[in-house]
Amino acid sequence: MTTRDEVVLDVEGLRMRYGSTEVLRDVNLRVHHGEVVCLLGPNGAGKTTTLEILEGFRMRSAGRIEVLGTDPAHADERWRARVGVVLQSWRDHGRWRVRELLAHLGRYYAPYSTDRVRRPWNADELVAAVGLTAHADKKVRMLSGGQRRRLDVAVGLVGRPELLFLDEPTAGLDPVARREFHDLVESLAAQQDTTIVLTTHDLYEAEKLSDRIMILDGGRIIADGTAEELAHRIAGEDEVRWTHEGRHHRHSTSESTKFVHELFQQYGEDIADLEVRRASLEDTYLSLVRQAESGQDEAAPVNESREVHR
Numbered sequence: 001m002t003t004r005d006e007v008v009l010d011v012e013g014l015r016m017r018y019g020s021t022e023v024l025r026d027v028n029l030r031v032h033h034g035e036v037v038c039l040l041g042p043n044g045a046g047k048t049t050t051l052e053i054l055e056g057f058r059m060r061s062a063g064r065i066e067v068l069g070t071d072p073a074h075a076d077e078r079w080r081a082r083v084g085v086v087l088q089s090w091r092d093h094g095r096w097r098v099r100e101l102l103a104h105l106g107r108y109y110a111p112y113s114t115d116r117v118r119r120p121w122n123a124d125e126l127v128a129a130v131g132l133t134a135h136a137d138k139k140v141r142m143l144s145g146g147q148r149r150r151l152d153v154a155v156g157l158v159g160r161p162e163l164l165f166l167d168e169p170t171a172g173l174d175p176v177a178r179r180e181f182h183d184l185v186e187s188l189a190a191q192q193d194t195t196i197v198l199t200t201h202d203l204y205e206a207e208k209l210s211d212r213i214m215i216l217d218g219g220r221i222i223a224d225g226t227a228e229e230l231a232h233r234i235a236g237e238d239e240v241r242w243t244h245e246g247r248h249h250r251h252s253t254s255e256s257t258k259f260v261h262e263l264f265q266q267y268g269e270d271i272a273d274l275e276v277r278r279a280s281l282e283d284t285y286l287s288l289v290r291q292a293e294s295g296q297d298e299a300a301p302v303n304e305s306r307e308v309h310r
Protein backbone atom coordinates (compact mmCIF):
# COMPACT_ATOMS: atom_id res chain seq x y z
CA MET A 1 0.00 0.00 0.00
CA THR A 2 1.49 3.34 -0.97
CA THR A 3 1.07 6.41 1.19
CA ARG A 4 0.71 10.13 0.48
CA ASP A 5 3.78 11.78 -1.04
CA GLU A 6 5.13 8.45 -2.14
CA VAL A 7 6.19 8.20 -5.78
CA VAL A 8 3.90 5.69 -7.45
CA LEU A 9 5.23 6.04 -10.97
CA ASP A 10 8.81 6.91 -11.80
CA VAL A 11 9.97 6.92 -15.40
CA GLU A 12 13.39 8.01 -16.64
CA GLY A 13 14.67 8.02 -20.20
CA LEU A 14 11.92 5.77 -21.56
CA ARG A 15 12.43 4.88 -25.21
CA MET A 16 10.30 2.77 -27.48
CA ARG A 17 10.94 1.70 -31.02
CA TYR A 18 8.58 -0.26 -33.30
CA GLY A 19 10.92 -1.69 -35.94
CA SER A 20 12.82 1.30 -37.24
CA THR A 21 10.27 3.84 -35.98
CA GLU A 22 11.12 5.51 -32.71
CA VAL A 23 7.87 6.45 -30.97
CA LEU A 24 9.16 7.39 -27.51
CA ARG A 25 12.56 9.09 -27.44
CA ASP A 26 13.09 10.25 -23.88
CA VAL A 27 10.03 10.17 -21.65
CA ASN A 28 10.54 11.29 -18.05
CA LEU A 29 7.68 11.47 -15.62
CA ARG A 30 6.81 11.06 -12.00
CA VAL A 31 3.40 10.59 -10.35
CA HIS A 32 2.72 10.74 -6.62
CA HIS A 33 0.22 8.81 -4.56
CA GLY A 34 -3.32 10.14 -4.89
CA GLU A 35 -2.67 12.26 -7.96
CA VAL A 36 -4.96 12.24 -10.98
CA VAL A 37 -2.73 12.82 -13.99
CA CYS A 38 -3.85 13.22 -17.56
CA LEU A 39 -1.67 12.37 -20.53
CA LEU A 40 -2.57 14.44 -23.58
CA GLY A 41 -1.07 14.39 -27.05
CA PRO A 42 -1.89 14.20 -30.74
CA ASN A 43 -2.99 10.94 -32.40
CA GLY A 44 -0.03 8.62 -32.67
CA ALA A 45 2.05 10.50 -30.06
CA GLY A 46 2.56 7.30 -28.09
CA LYS A 47 0.12 7.66 -25.18
CA THR A 48 -1.26 4.12 -25.45
CA THR A 49 2.26 2.77 -25.96
CA THR A 50 3.40 4.54 -22.78
CA LEU A 51 0.45 3.23 -20.79
CA GLU A 52 0.94 -0.31 -22.08
CA ILE A 53 4.61 -0.22 -21.03
CA LEU A 54 3.68 1.08 -17.58
CA GLU A 55 1.01 -1.61 -17.28
CA GLY A 56 3.58 -4.30 -18.07
CA PHE A 57 1.85 -5.30 -21.33
CA ARG A 58 4.59 -4.07 -23.64
CA MET A 59 8.36 -4.33 -23.40
CA ARG A 60 10.23 -1.03 -23.72
CA SER A 61 13.35 -0.51 -25.79
CA ALA A 62 15.21 1.36 -23.05
CA GLY A 63 14.82 3.40 -19.87
CA ARG A 64 14.19 2.95 -16.18
CA ILE A 65 10.65 2.43 -14.89
CA GLU A 66 9.22 1.85 -11.43
CA VAL A 67 5.51 1.40 -10.95
CA LEU A 68 4.50 0.87 -7.31
CA GLY A 69 8.19 0.29 -6.65
CA THR A 70 8.54 -2.47 -9.25
CA ASP A 71 9.69 -2.71 -12.85
CA PRO A 72 6.46 -3.69 -14.64
CA ALA A 73 8.43 -5.85 -17.07
CA HIS A 74 9.29 -8.16 -14.16
CA ALA A 75 6.23 -7.74 -11.97
CA ASP A 76 4.44 -10.59 -10.20
CA GLU A 77 0.77 -11.36 -9.59
CA ARG A 78 0.72 -9.45 -6.30
CA TRP A 79 1.80 -6.30 -8.17
CA ARG A 80 -0.76 -6.93 -10.92
CA ALA A 81 -3.53 -7.15 -8.29
CA ARG A 82 -2.71 -3.59 -7.19
CA VAL A 83 -3.00 -2.16 -10.70
CA GLY A 84 -6.26 -1.56 -12.60
CA VAL A 85 -6.32 -1.22 -16.35
CA VAL A 86 -8.96 0.08 -18.75
CA LEU A 87 -7.72 -0.54 -22.26
CA GLN A 88 -8.72 1.46 -25.31
CA SER A 89 -10.69 -1.40 -26.78
CA TRP A 90 -11.34 -4.81 -25.45
CA ARG A 91 -13.87 -7.12 -27.00
CA ASP A 92 -13.66 -10.37 -25.01
CA HIS A 93 -16.18 -12.04 -22.76
CA GLY A 94 -19.16 -11.44 -25.10
CA ARG A 95 -21.06 -14.44 -23.75
CA TRP A 96 -20.75 -13.52 -20.10
CA ARG A 97 -23.45 -11.65 -18.23
CA VAL A 98 -22.34 -8.35 -16.74
CA ARG A 99 -22.69 -9.19 -13.03
CA GLU A 100 -21.33 -12.72 -13.50
CA LEU A 101 -18.29 -11.45 -15.35
CA LEU A 102 -17.43 -8.93 -12.63
CA ALA A 103 -17.93 -11.54 -9.89
CA HIS A 104 -15.77 -13.97 -11.86
CA LEU A 105 -12.93 -11.52 -12.49
CA GLY A 106 -13.23 -10.30 -8.89
CA ARG A 107 -12.39 -13.73 -7.48
CA TYR A 108 -8.84 -13.33 -8.73
CA TYR A 109 -8.35 -10.40 -6.34
CA ALA A 110 -9.76 -12.03 -3.19
CA PRO A 111 -6.39 -13.39 -1.98
CA TYR A 112 -5.02 -9.83 -2.13
CA SER A 113 -7.64 -8.40 0.21
CA THR A 114 -6.28 -6.50 3.22
CA ASP A 115 -7.82 -4.99 6.38
CA ARG A 116 -7.73 -1.59 4.67
CA VAL A 117 -8.77 -2.61 1.16
CA ARG A 118 -11.46 -5.26 0.82
CA ARG A 119 -10.97 -6.99 -2.51
CA PRO A 120 -12.77 -7.53 -4.81
CA TRP A 121 -15.34 -4.76 -5.13
CA ASN A 122 -18.77 -6.35 -4.57
CA ALA A 123 -20.22 -7.01 -8.05
CA ASP A 124 -23.63 -5.43 -7.35
CA GLU A 125 -22.11 -2.33 -5.80
CA LEU A 126 -19.67 -2.00 -8.67
CA VAL A 127 -22.43 -2.45 -11.26
CA ALA A 128 -24.32 0.37 -9.51
CA ALA A 129 -21.20 2.57 -9.32
CA VAL A 130 -20.77 2.45 -13.10
CA GLY A 131 -24.51 2.86 -13.77
CA LEU A 132 -25.15 -0.61 -15.17
CA THR A 133 -27.68 -1.96 -12.66
CA ALA A 134 -30.43 -2.13 -15.28
CA HIS A 135 -28.15 -4.20 -17.51
CA ALA A 136 -26.52 -6.43 -14.89
CA ASP A 137 -28.09 -9.61 -16.27
CA LYS A 138 -27.47 -8.83 -19.94
CA LYS A 139 -24.89 -10.64 -21.98
CA VAL A 140 -21.90 -8.46 -22.67
CA ARG A 141 -22.32 -8.72 -26.44
CA MET A 142 -25.83 -7.24 -26.10
CA LEU A 143 -24.56 -4.02 -24.53
CA SER A 144 -24.37 -0.76 -26.48
CA GLY A 145 -20.96 0.81 -27.08
CA GLY A 146 -21.31 3.21 -24.16
CA GLN A 147 -22.61 0.50 -21.81
CA ARG A 148 -19.66 -1.65 -22.87
CA ARG A 149 -17.33 1.21 -22.01
CA ARG A 150 -18.89 1.46 -18.53
CA LEU A 151 -18.25 -2.26 -18.14
CA ASP A 152 -14.62 -1.76 -19.23
CA VAL A 153 -14.26 0.77 -16.43
CA ALA A 154 -15.86 -1.67 -13.96
CA VAL A 155 -13.39 -4.38 -15.04
CA GLY A 156 -10.54 -1.96 -14.32
CA LEU A 157 -11.95 -1.22 -10.88
CA VAL A 158 -13.03 -4.65 -9.70
CA GLY A 159 -9.81 -5.28 -7.76
CA ARG A 160 -9.99 -1.85 -6.05
CA PRO A 161 -6.64 -0.87 -7.55
CA GLU A 162 -4.16 1.47 -5.89
CA LEU A 163 -3.15 2.66 -9.34
CA LEU A 164 -5.63 2.89 -12.19
CA PHE A 165 -4.75 3.38 -15.86
CA LEU A 166 -7.57 4.58 -18.09
CA ASP A 167 -6.99 4.81 -21.83
CA GLU A 168 -9.61 7.16 -23.32
CA PRO A 169 -12.22 6.02 -20.80
CA THR A 170 -15.01 8.27 -22.01
CA ALA A 171 -14.66 7.72 -25.76
CA GLY A 172 -18.16 6.90 -27.00
CA LEU A 173 -19.98 7.78 -23.78
CA ASP A 174 -23.08 9.96 -23.92
CA PRO A 175 -23.05 13.22 -21.89
CA VAL A 176 -24.86 11.66 -18.91
CA ALA A 177 -22.53 8.65 -18.80
CA ARG A 178 -19.56 10.97 -19.18
CA ARG A 179 -20.70 13.09 -16.24
CA GLU A 180 -21.30 9.95 -14.15
CA PHE A 181 -17.82 8.72 -15.03
CA HIS A 182 -16.33 12.07 -13.97
CA ASP A 183 -18.18 11.80 -10.64
CA LEU A 184 -16.82 8.27 -10.20
CA VAL A 185 -13.23 9.36 -10.86
CA GLU A 186 -13.64 12.30 -8.50
CA SER A 187 -14.99 10.07 -5.75
CA LEU A 188 -12.12 7.58 -6.22
CA ALA A 189 -9.64 10.43 -6.13
CA ALA A 190 -11.28 12.05 -3.10
CA GLN A 191 -10.66 8.91 -1.08
CA GLN A 192 -6.96 9.59 -1.73
CA ASP A 193 -6.28 5.91 -2.14
CA THR A 194 -6.37 5.65 -5.89
CA THR A 195 -3.74 7.17 -8.13
CA ILE A 196 -5.15 7.65 -11.61
CA VAL A 197 -3.39 8.07 -14.96
CA LEU A 198 -5.70 8.69 -17.88
CA THR A 199 -5.50 9.63 -21.52
CA THR A 200 -8.15 11.66 -23.28
CA HIS A 201 -8.66 13.95 -26.24
CA ASP A 202 -11.32 15.84 -24.29
CA LEU A 203 -9.59 18.91 -22.89
CA TYR A 204 -12.56 19.85 -20.72
CA GLU A 205 -12.31 16.41 -19.13
CA ALA A 206 -8.56 16.77 -18.65
CA GLU A 207 -8.95 20.09 -16.90
CA LYS A 208 -11.89 18.94 -14.81
CA LEU A 209 -10.44 15.69 -13.56
CA SER A 210 -6.72 16.05 -13.30
CA ASP A 211 -4.37 17.54 -10.74
CA ARG A 212 -1.72 17.66 -13.41
CA ILE A 213 -1.55 17.50 -17.19
CA MET A 214 1.30 16.09 -19.22
CA ILE A 215 1.55 16.63 -22.95
CA LEU A 216 3.36 13.98 -24.97
CA ASP A 217 4.60 14.95 -28.40
CA GLY A 218 7.60 14.07 -30.57
CA GLY A 219 8.44 11.19 -28.22
CA ARG A 220 8.85 13.43 -25.15
CA ILE A 221 6.81 15.08 -22.42
CA ILE A 222 6.79 18.64 -23.71
CA ALA A 223 4.78 20.12 -20.83
CA ASP A 224 3.89 19.05 -17.32
CA GLY A 225 1.84 21.09 -14.87
CA THR A 226 -1.64 22.25 -13.92
CA ALA A 227 -3.76 23.77 -16.68
CA GLU A 228 -2.99 27.18 -15.17
CA GLU A 229 0.75 26.53 -15.04
CA LEU A 230 0.74 25.40 -18.66
CA ALA A 231 -1.17 28.53 -19.67
CA HIS A 232 1.58 30.65 -18.13
CA ARG A 233 4.13 28.92 -20.33
CA ILE A 234 2.67 30.25 -23.50
CA ALA A 235 3.10 33.93 -24.04
CA GLY A 236 -0.65 34.26 -23.85
CA GLU A 237 -2.41 37.49 -22.99
CA ASP A 238 -5.76 37.83 -21.31
CA GLU A 239 -8.52 39.53 -23.19
CA VAL A 240 -10.52 42.13 -21.25
CA ARG A 241 -13.94 43.08 -22.62
CA TRP A 242 -16.27 45.75 -21.30
CA THR A 243 -19.01 48.16 -22.24
CA HIS A 244 -18.80 51.91 -21.64
CA GLU A 245 -21.52 54.40 -22.64
CA GLY A 246 -23.14 51.75 -24.83
CA ARG A 247 -19.96 50.94 -26.75
CA HIS A 248 -18.18 47.58 -26.62
CA HIS A 249 -14.42 47.51 -26.03
CA ARG A 250 -11.77 44.83 -25.91
CA HIS A 251 -8.12 44.96 -24.91
CA SER A 252 -5.39 42.30 -24.75
CA THR A 253 -2.98 42.49 -21.85
CA SER A 254 -0.64 40.29 -19.84
CA GLU A 255 -1.62 42.28 -16.71
CA SER A 256 -5.38 42.03 -16.66
CA THR A 257 -5.83 42.72 -12.92
CA LYS A 258 -3.86 45.96 -13.15
CA PHE A 259 -5.70 46.95 -16.33
CA VAL A 260 -9.15 46.34 -14.79
CA HIS A 261 -8.14 48.30 -11.69
CA GLU A 262 -7.15 51.28 -13.85
CA LEU A 263 -10.33 50.94 -15.89
CA PHE A 264 -12.45 51.24 -12.75
CA GLN A 265 -10.34 54.10 -11.43
CA GLN A 266 -11.01 55.97 -14.65
CA TYR A 267 -14.67 55.14 -15.32
CA GLY A 268 -15.99 53.69 -12.05
CA GLU A 269 -19.57 52.45 -12.20
CA ASP A 270 -19.98 53.44 -15.85
CA ILE A 271 -18.22 50.18 -16.77
CA ALA A 272 -20.61 47.32 -17.59
CA ASP A 273 -20.43 43.73 -18.89
CA LEU A 274 -16.84 43.28 -17.72
CA GLU A 275 -15.26 39.99 -18.79
CA VAL A 276 -11.67 38.72 -18.48
CA ARG A 277 -10.92 35.79 -20.71
CA ARG A 278 -7.80 33.77 -19.95
CA ALA A 279 -6.21 31.34 -22.41
CA SER A 280 -8.28 28.12 -22.37
CA LEU A 281 -6.61 24.73 -22.08
CA GLU A 282 -7.38 24.31 -25.78
CA ASP A 283 -5.48 27.52 -26.64
CA THR A 284 -2.60 26.38 -24.44
CA TYR A 285 -2.54 22.84 -25.79
CA LEU A 286 -2.59 23.94 -29.42
CA SER A 287 0.11 26.49 -28.83
CA LEU A 288 2.41 24.07 -26.98
CA VAL A 289 1.98 21.34 -29.58
CA ARG A 290 2.59 23.80 -32.44
CA GLN A 291 5.68 25.13 -30.69
CA ALA A 292 7.01 21.60 -30.15
CA GLU A 293 6.30 20.55 -33.71
CA SER A 294 8.02 23.60 -35.15
CA GLY A 295 11.07 22.82 -33.01
CA GLN A 296 10.73 25.81 -30.68
CA ASP A 297 10.09 23.81 -27.56
CA GLU A 298 12.61 24.26 -24.77
CA ALA A 299 11.53 20.82 -23.52
CA ALA A 300 11.43 22.22 -20.00
CA PRO A 301 8.64 20.71 -17.98
CA VAL A 302 6.81 23.24 -15.83
CA ASN A 303 6.94 20.96 -12.87
CA GLU A 304 9.45 18.28 -12.04
CA SER A 305 7.51 17.11 -9.02
CA ARG A 306 4.89 18.69 -6.85
CA GLU A 307 2.78 18.05 -3.83
CA VAL A 308 -0.85 17.12 -4.26
CA HIS A 309 -3.28 19.72 -2.96
CA ARG A 310 -6.85 18.79 -3.41
Ligand SMILES: Nc1ncnc2c1ncn2[C@@H]1O[C@H](COP(=O)(O)OP(=O)(O)OP(=O)(O)O)[C@@H](O)[C@H]1O
Pocket residue numbers: 018023041042043044045046047048049050
Ligand atom coordinates in the same frame (compact mmCIF):
# COMPACT_ATOMS: atom_id res chain seq x y z
N1 LIG B 1 2.12 -2.77 -32.32
C1 LIG B 1 2.61 -1.76 -33.05
N2 LIG B 1 3.48 -1.98 -34.03
C2 LIG B 1 3.99 -0.97 -34.77
N3 LIG B 1 3.67 0.33 -34.58
C3 LIG B 1 2.80 0.61 -33.61
C4 LIG B 1 2.22 -0.41 -32.78
N4 LIG B 1 1.39 0.17 -31.88
C5 LIG B 1 1.45 1.50 -32.13
N5 LIG B 1 2.29 1.76 -33.16
C6 LIG B 1 2.62 3.10 -33.70
O1 LIG B 1 3.18 3.86 -32.64
C7 LIG B 1 2.73 5.20 -32.68
C8 LIG B 1 2.09 5.55 -31.34
O2 LIG B 1 0.87 4.84 -31.21
P1 LIG B 1 -0.02 4.96 -29.91
O3 LIG B 1 -1.23 4.10 -30.12
O4 LIG B 1 0.81 4.71 -28.71
O5 LIG B 1 -0.42 6.52 -29.95
P2 LIG B 1 -1.54 7.31 -29.16
O6 LIG B 1 -0.89 8.56 -28.69
O7 LIG B 1 -2.17 6.45 -28.13
O8 LIG B 1 -2.57 7.65 -30.32
P3 LIG B 1 -4.17 7.91 -30.32
O9 LIG B 1 -4.39 9.25 -29.69
O10 LIG B 1 -4.49 7.93 -31.78
O11 LIG B 1 -4.83 6.78 -29.58
C9 LIG B 1 1.79 5.30 -33.87
O12 LIG B 1 2.52 5.84 -34.94
C10 LIG B 1 1.39 3.88 -34.14
O13 LIG B 1 1.14 3.68 -35.51
